Amino acid sequence: xxxxxxxxxxxxxxxxxxxxxxxxxxxxxxxxxxxxxxxxxxxxxxxxxxxxxxxxxxxxxxxxxxxxxxxxxxxxxxxxxxxxxxxxxxxxxxxxxxxxxxxxxxxxxxxxxxxxxxxxxxxxxxxxxxxxxxxxxxxxxxxx
Numbered sequence: 612x613x614x615x616x617x618x619x620x621x622x623x624x625x626x627x628x629x630x631x632x633x634x635x636x637x638x639x640x641x642x643x644x645x646x647x648x649x650x651x652x653x654x655x656x657x658x659x660x661x662x663x664x665x666x667x668x669x670x671x672x673x674x675x676x677x678x679x680x681x682x683x684x685x686x687x688x689x690x691x692x693x694x695x696x697x698x699x700x701x702x703x704x705x706x707x708x709x710x711x712x713x714x715x716x717x718x719x720x721x722x723x724x725x726x727x728x729x730x731x732x733x734x735x736x737x738x739x740x741x742x743x744x745x746x747x748x749x750x751x752x753x754x755x
Contacts, residue, residue, distance in 0.1 A: 614660065618744055621659030625652030638679050645680040667751050674743045684736035694731040
């Protein structure tokens with residue numbers, strides 16, 4: 612299997628299939644809970660990629676831990692004034708079009724806005740993870 616395809620499968624299994632709600636909710640608030648998530652994630656990465664290069668595995672572990680523990684994807688979105696989760700939590704109900712005749716629209720708009728914000732965060736988070744992992748592997752292979 613192509614390395615990048617294996618990496619994507621390992622990432623999907625580690626970050627979605629094997630990540631419990633407990634991990635997802637608590638990994639940004641607790642280093643030990645984030646560590647638990649990243650250890651399970653690493654098992655999935657190794658299982659799919661079959662990589663045993665300790666330097667690459669340490670790099671993947673460290674970057675994944677930092678991105679998830681400190682929600683760097685959301686911090687990036689906040690920095691570029693994108694659809695950050697922090698902004699949605701602080702200002703999510705502001706600037707919602709109000710239509711007296713369509714109160715259901717107002718409530719649905721808020722839900723859709725939150726859902727789209729979460730999707731933007733997920734795309735940025737996954738882009739950070741996969742880009743760092745793929746290009747670090749290319750770099751390490753080039754150095755060997």
